[in-house]
Amino acid sequence: xxxxxxxxxxxxxxxxxxxxxxxxxxxxxxxxxxxxxxxxxxxxxxxxxxxxxxxxxxxxxxxxxxxxxxxxxxxxxxxxxxxxxxxxxxxxxxxxxxxxxxxxxxxxxxxx
Amino acid sequence: xxxxxxxxxxxxxxxxxxxxxxxxxxxxxxxxxxxxxxxxxxxxxxxxxxxxxxxxxxxxxxxxxxxxxxxxxxxxxxxxxxxxxxxxxxxxxxxxxxxxxxxxxxxxxxxxxxxxx
Numbered sequence: 001x002x003x004x005x006x007x008x009x010x011x012x013x014x015x016x017x018x019x020x021x022x023x024x025x026x027x028x029x030x031x032x033x034x035x036x037x038x039x040x041x042x043x044x045x046x047x048x049x050x051x052x053x054x055x056x057x058x059x060x061x062x063x064x065x066x067x068x069x070x071x072x073x074x075x076x077x078x079x080x081x082x083x084x085x086x087x088x089x090x091x092x093x094x095x096x097x098x099x100x101x102x103x104x105x106x107x108x109x110x111x112x
Numbered sequence: 113x114x115x116x117x118x119x120x121x122x123x124x125x126x127x128x129x130x131x132x133x134x135x136x137x138x139x140x141x142x143x144x145x146x147x148x149x150x151x152x153x154x155x156x157x158x159x160x161x162x163x164x165x166x167x168x169x170x171x172x173x174x175x176x177x178x179x180x181x182x183x184x185x186x187x188x189x190x191x192x193x194x195x196x197x198x199x200x201x202x203x204x205x206x207x208x209x210x211x212x213x214x215x216x217x218x219x220x221x222x223x224x225x226x227x228x229x
Contacts, residue, residue: 035219042221043156090155096213098203099145103155112174 003027004104006091011109013085021076021107023091030051031102032074033092036060043090049074078109086112113138116202118220125227129190135200136182144203145176145216147185149196150222156199159185178192190227197222 004025013019025032031050035043045058049068051055063082074093078085088108092101118135125131135146139220145162162174162183173186183202187194200220 043219045216049215088153096214098205099215100144100146100158100161101217102158106155 004091004093004102006089006104006107008056009105011043011107013109013111015111016080018077018079018085019085019090019109021078021091021109021112023074023076023104024072025074025091025093025102025104026072027070027093027102029093029095030071030104031094031097031099032068033094034058034064034074034076035092037088037090037106046076048097078111084111095109115204115218116140116200116220117121118200118223120123120221120223122224122226125225127190127192127227127229130186130188131190131225132183132187133185133198133200133224133225135202136180137200137202137218138181139202139204140181140206141180142202143205144199144201144217145174145183146217147174147183148199148201148219149171150199151196156219159198180207187225190225192227192229195225195227196213197224 007022033048033051034046044060049055065077090106091104094101147159148156149159150156162176166175171188175184199222203217204215
């Protein structure tokens with residue numbers, strides 16, 4: 001059953017803590033992405049990776065970090081430097097940059 | 113100017129109606145075009161790609177107008193289950209000395225559709 005998984009579905013953290021969101025894909029896609037979506041807003045690109053061991057900042061990378069050590073995995077760390085971390089985080093993958101993307105079910109992060 | 117712009121709506125239509133959404137994009141060299149559907153509190157899902165000649169998938173028709181830099185989505189015979197937010201997606205090319213390569217995708221903010229009985 002091919003697809004993208006994200007865990008957990010809901011995550012609650014106290015302010016000042018770093019938190020890591022998981023994203024795994026078994027679609028054999030080279031490219032992976034992290035987006036953030038706030039209520040009533042569009043998707044905003046945080047980071048993306050075209051190949052293993054390489055990634056680029058998106059439009060709102062400040063306060064976030066990523067790694068791409070394996071093709072299947074692209075975890076996102078929300079650091080304490082991110083000023084408004086509460087949001088819906090979506091991971092996606094595609095066969096290459098510019099091709100259709102497939103999304104995971106998302107993680108809702110609440111920081112209080 | 114934003115890379116991709118959509119009318120946010122909302123569009124409220126009765127079952128059986130025909131509804132059309134338009135989307136404009138800023139990069140004349142864009143090569144990839146898609147429509148996604150996003151249900152409330154869910155992830156976006158690919159609805160259809162948009163090809164130069166236009167394409168149809170059941171009740172859904174997508175068209176591309178390169179001269180005016182817009183794409184459209186037509187939904188015929190609307191169903192209650194069509195209620196969702198529809199996202200217009202366009203790529204931005206990377207320009208290189210030897211030509212261009214497909215660049216990242218940009219998502220519009222979405223057009224909200226509600227179909228009522």
